[in-house]
Amino acid sequence: MAPWVERILTILVAVLATSGFWEYLRTRREKKDAKTRMILGLGHDKIVYLCMKYIERGWISQDEHEDLNKYIYEPYKAMGGNGTAKRLMEEVNKLPIHKITYMQQAKNSKNGVV
Secondary structure, three states, X not given: OXXXXXXXXXXXXXXXXXXXXXXXXXXXXXXXXXXXXXXXXXHHHHHHHHHHHHHHHOOEEHHHHHHHHHHXXXXXXXXXXXXXXXXXXXXXXXXXXXXXXXXXXXXXXXXXXX
């Protein structure tokens, strides 16, 4: 075996044998898990809020539907989100879709039309 390979192996084994290295990995994994749970929680809250708003209103605009699916629900689902959001999305998907733009929507909400 070449001397440089032996040195690399020695360094690698020394690093893997230290408890500090494993503690670093454990701490990093826990932080990531906490961040993942926080993001899932925020996504769940937003999905539930928006779905209930649209269900109560009785319709959803095409833009709202696309944004809800593309930017919130699909990433939430890919991260392992639960069935509550899925059930609400199924109800939202049954709503009539209005072809209304954000500008029309802003004008309507300004005039008190929901």
